[in-house]
Amino acid sequence: MKKKILLSLFAIALFSCEKEFLDTESKQYVTQTQLEELANSSPEALLTINTGVEDGQYAFFREYSTNFEDTGGRHDDFGQMSINLGLDLMSNDMVQVTDHWMGNYYAYRGRTQDFSTTRIIWNFYYSIIRNVNSIVAQIPADATDDRLVHLRGRAQALRAYSYFNLIRIYQHKYQGNQSAPGVPLYDGADLVIPSRASVQEVYDLIIADLENAYATVDGYVRDSKEKLDKSIIAGIYARVLLETGTNNTKCAQMAAEAKAAGSLMSSSAWLNEGFSQISNSEWLWGSDINNESSTVYASFFSQVASLNAGYAGLLGVHKTIDMRLYDAIPATDSRKQAFADDGTYINYKFRDFTFFEGDYVYMRVAEMYLIEAEALARNGNDSQAAQVLYNLVSTRDSGYTLSTNTGQALIAEILLQRRIELWGEGFAWFDMKRNDVALERDYPGSNHASFGKDNYAAGAKEFLFQIPKRELDNNIDINDEDQNPL
Structure with a gap:
């Protein structure tokens, strides 16, 4: 991350072992000076170049073997969904029954500096940051062409998304740790902090990026989800x-706006497609995964879908639900049917009806209901929070009634619903960190596998990934003393 890199029109190809994301005729290198000249003289050409970079970045989200250091490829590296699944496997709520692919997450081995897992995460998000920085740097902040303005805003949002995930993985929660060391910051222009910028500095960039992105994308209509x-x-x-937790009012407003872009699925749909x-x-x-973009066995559905002919379904490397969470789901709740009731707790939530062509979900309307409800509750608006929660849960649970809980009891109810609704989608471990929840897998009758049956106190060092050894070796601004504890 320290070296100055000339942007290649074909740079995205570095992140794929077999796919080319940009026009194969555009393999020449372009210097930053040439790009700046394009910005001034030919906005249309600049737009074409950067749209190609952006489209390649979205493809990178679901690529196999995103970590260019592991040239042989790993079947626990398939883009954003591999990280979502891996981090959920580090929570209380998901069990991996056999030590196999993804076991490095479940057993907390992959967090240490020499493991491929931490390299995969680090390289994935910094690859995104590097590429979207090329867009942000090339498009002037005072650009007037709406297409360029919209593109710059979307690039900033992707950068914010990447830094947000990095800071939560490589440091503890925001509250109380604002001055703690975070991750290196690069914005493609003036801001370069190759050492570990503070947590607050990282969040300052995240918020600034999101503020600008939100303000500048008005009028943009995307052509796909x-x-x-x-x-x-x-x-x-x-x-x-x-x-x-710094602005619950705005948090609720943003969640409400996001959820308005879709509508809740039925309980039948929840259980099927x-x-x-x-x-x-x-x-x-x-x-959108199809025959061409499918990564087959190195894919989310191979790892998690119990009815697929992949690692879970064929080899029995099942991802099951923690028995305590299963028991907490009411019998009237249709979501309980997504798990086997025979004591195995095998999940059927994720079902791919084609041959490894199931699509990947990164954000759903239901999550926004839950964020809105929690933000309202934390703001003391209990009745509003309860109503938002009811509007969601009543579509899943025929026996659910409007909650009469208030204060912390209502927040606890909302957090339980997050665990049920979003199981397996990449939120459980982050929520544990955010809410100071300990890892407790070794309990009487536990259905957790022996190789991951550990207990760690809330805020323990085990909840931090270590910076990859390669970064320590190559970044002269980060030393062994700056490393997260082993």
Whole structure:
């Protein structure tokens, strides 16, 4: 991350072992000076170049072997969904029954500096940052062409999204840790902090990026759910504000705006095609997987879908639900049917009805209901929060009634609903960190596998990933003393 890199029109190809995202005739290198000249003389050409970079970035989200250091490829590296699944496997709520691919997450091995897992995460998000920085740097902040303005805003939102995930993985929660060391910052222009910028400095960039992105994408109409628009930026902003707890009013507003871009699916859809089709009315953001883009065995559905002919379904490397969470789901709640009731707790939530062509979901309407409800509750608006929660849960649970809980009891109810609704979608471990929840897998009758049956106190060092050894070796501004504890 320290070296100055000339932007290649074909740079995205560095991140794929077999796919080319830009025109194969555009393999020449272009210097920053040439790009600046394009910005001044030919906005149309600059737009074409950067749109190609942006489209390649969205494809990178669901690519196999995103970590260019592992040239042989790893079947636990398939873009954003591999990280979502891996981090959920580090929570209390998900069990991996056999030590296999993804086991590095479940057993907390992958957090240490020499493991491929931490390299995968680090390289994935910094690859996105590097590429979107090329867009931000090339398009002047005072550009007047709406197409360029919209593109710059979307690039900033992707950068904010990447830094938001990095800071939560490589440091503890925001509250109480604002001055703690975070991650290196690069914005493609003046801001370069190759050492560990503070948590506050990282969040300052995240918020600034989201503020600008939200303000500048008005009028942009995306042509697919794979791309960001104002509603998705609002959803990302809501996630960030929920994490920081600094503006619950705005958090609720952003979540409400995001959720308005879709509609809740039925309980029947939730149990059937609800997590494999990007056309679902509840999906706000995702990747459209087809025969060409499928990564087959190195894919989310191979790892998690119990009815697929992949690692979970064929080899029995099942991802099951923690028995305590299963027991907490009421019998009247249709979501309980997504898990086997025979004591195995095997999940059937994720079902791919084609041969490894199930789509990937990154944001849903239901999540925004839950964020809005929690933000309202934390702001003391209990009745409003309870109503928002009811509007969601009543579509899943025929026996659910409007909550009469208030204060912390209402917040606890909302957090339980987050665990049930969003199981397996990449939120559980982050929520544990945010809410100071300990890892407790070794309990009487536990259904957790022996290789991951550990207990760690809330805020323990185990909740931090270490910076990859390669970064320590190559970045002269980060030393061994700057490393997270082992």
